Amino acid sequence: MSTSQDDEARPGRRTVVAAVGAASVAAALTACGGRPEPSRSGTAGPADDGMDGGPDVLARTADIPQGGGTVFADRGVVVTQPESGAFKAFSSKCTHQGCTVASVSDGTINCPCHGSRFDAATGEVAAGPATRPLPAREIKVKNGSITLGA
8 A cells, every 4th residue: 555645744633633732722821811800899990099009009998888898809809898997808719619709798798609708897707608707818008098918
């Protein structure tokens, strides 16, 4: 049996499958490469309004609704204002299975995965299945801005 030039020029099955797989991975990585938008239950994030801050600025105090809060999923934190002028911050990862909490409403921080709710003032579990509170995060409130850290 002789092999024609056409057979030699065609790629083998493994080569085709590998190329298709590589292209699929490249397409998936490209699609995931965009900057994710933080999930917010309040208003828009910080504006360039001359407030004190730097790379750790999360928001203006006016952006965190009283009785509510804002989830900064990209920064791993949720900031709440349970009472006027009192700002609290917690990890945005649910202590049940690590999902990112999605919203703050009616005095609770809410996880969409399995329904856990946490007290917006203390981070304590308000409804399971989570059994551990959200860890507190340090924030600094100064000149109308909220920053991560002390």
